Amino acid sequence: MRTVRIIDSHTEGEPTRVVVEGGPELRGDTLQEMRADFSDRFDEFRTGVVLEPRGGEAMVGALLTRATSPEAQCGVVFFNNVGYLGMCGHGSIGVVRTLQYLNRMGTGRVVLDTPEGPVAAEALPEGQVALENVESYVLRSEVCVRACGREWRGTVAYGGNWFYQCAVERPPTFAERELWRETALTVRRALEAAGIIGDSGAEIDHIEFVGPPERSDANAKSFVIMPRRGPTDRSPVG
Structure with missing residues (x-):
């Protein structure tokens, strides 16, 4: 053993x-x-x-x-x-x-x-x-895909992993996390189908929805899913 x-x-x-x-x-x-x-x-x-x-x-x-x-x-x-x-x-x-x-x-x-x-x-x-962190940068902005019956407009960015970041009017609540997780997975599949990738063919495996903050000392509130089956990131550093 x-x-x-x-x-x-x-x-x-x-x-x-x-x-x-x-x-x-x-x-x-x-x-x-x-x-x-x-x-x-x-x-x-x-x-x-x-x-x-x-x-x-x-x-x-x-x-x-x-x-x-x-x-x-x-x-x-x-x-x-x-x-x-x-x-x-x-x-x-x-x-x-x-x-x-x-x-x-x-x-x-x-x-x-x-x-x-x-x-x-x-x-x-x-x-x-x-x-x-390692050097972070925006690769592409105003990147559009269609998923879940609507158009999503976001930014492809790198910060040690590859992200597709979308602005939303209201970030998900805890009770809504499974619905938004499935939405994020669908958006990620749409990115793959459209051939949208990071540098050197890297997969964009993190999806992030960013909305207004709920705390006075914060700049934003985000909801992030991580690679493959997409567990949600509980921490604010995603």
Whole structure:
């Protein structure tokens, strides 16, 4: 029997499960190569860590690896119930808090290598973490598709993963999440059918609806579905 040591955290309700002992030793000189090796040789490890009965569809796992760039303190490969992620905002925050819990870092700056590039974070007092993501940009704006009996107009943008972002008059409530999840999945299928992709043929696998904020200290409220079967992102960093 294999023993795996994990530590769970949450970022505004979205869980991160960090593998701190017992994980696979990955081959590769870059985090992209390590992620490919993880997928090729150790996918059963992924499913065992994040799927039922020990996990669930909202769980994001994080396997700590050696750093591959001189400025980084460690590397990390993120994964979830359907596969592997290039980067994860809430997961990066969870990793930093876990490293603090393990006394591997205090407050201050840390750099994590990810398959999409280095991510800098600063651990602040009172459990807060400031995150500097990989370079984000808009690829296309005013991108239209037809789904669910109406036209959707959105922006194709990159922030470690590929997003299609649509403005809505009112963001979904908690009770409406399943209806909007199905809507988002239909929009994603429409993007695929229209051949709308990210750079280098990348799949646009995150759909985000953005509406007015409900809190005075917020700029917007969003609803995000994640890759494939589309679990909803509970955290605001999507």
